[in-house]
Amino acid sequence: MTRAIRNARPLGGHDPIDLLIDDGVIVGITPAGTAPAALDDIDLEGRFIMPGLWDEHVHLTQWAQHRRRIDLSSAESAAEAVAIVRSAIARGEARDSVVVGVGFRDGLWPDAPAAALLDTVASDRPIVLVSADVHCVWLNSAALVHFAVEPSAGADGDGVLREDAAFAITARLDSAPDAELDTWVAEAAAEAAARGVVGVVDLEMRWNRDDWLRRVASGFDALRVEFGVYPQHLDRAIALGMRSGQHLAGTVTVGPLKVITDGSLNTRTAYCCDPYPDAPAEAYGRLNVPPCDLHP
Incomplete structure (x- = not known):
């Protein structure tokens, strides 16, 4: 036309x-x-x-789910985050068996997250709070049991998991059926398009190829999408002949290889030259990939 x-x-x-x-x-x-x-x-x-806007770093499936979870972005302390969760549960907004809140930034909080604080909201119902940077999760005692978190995962008794241990928990929260997730993704994409976004680089930490093939087959065309690949899926992508920039289907192309070399500033795991002021166990942050494993 x-x-x-x-x-x-x-x-x-x-x-x-x-x-x-x-x-x-x-x-x-x-x-x-x-x-x-x-x-x-x-x-x-x-x-x-x-020109249309591009979001060069988005986790679209997570974002689609986060829009239906408890919003913690306004919390200015651990105590305030707990109060938000308590109020949301009282209003009936947390209907799933595991209560999930998203978007907290504890880097400048005056108090520290702790499982015991969340236990005051619910001691027998799992609660998982995901940070805005997605590099840490805060669990209550019931969630630590529910997800069988081992002491070696690094919770250190405070109910906070960082980096790979946190990613493992968030991956297990993505339990909605594909059809339901695809509907939520379509709704989130339509909202982004209404704000002038024409494309996204989707760096969801999963085998994203099949998700996007399925969505395109169902008529998805709200945004241009470049989907990323993580190291754990690299051999599979190579076996399929996938290359960055390759057209997959519809408005979807193959995006970049994403390697998470270090952590995040809010989580105090971004690898820095100077130590963090509160000097956690890893005072300078964390290297998730040894430098010897990286090649230019």
């Missing part, structure tokens, strides 16, 4: 223009008032127009 967008003002430009679009591709840019008639005309009346 041919569409004309008229009287648009380019961001940073001066004179308004017309754009002619054919099947989603811009085929002409002319001074305002000069584009030929089209089946679909939209007059922007001088509003600004700009």
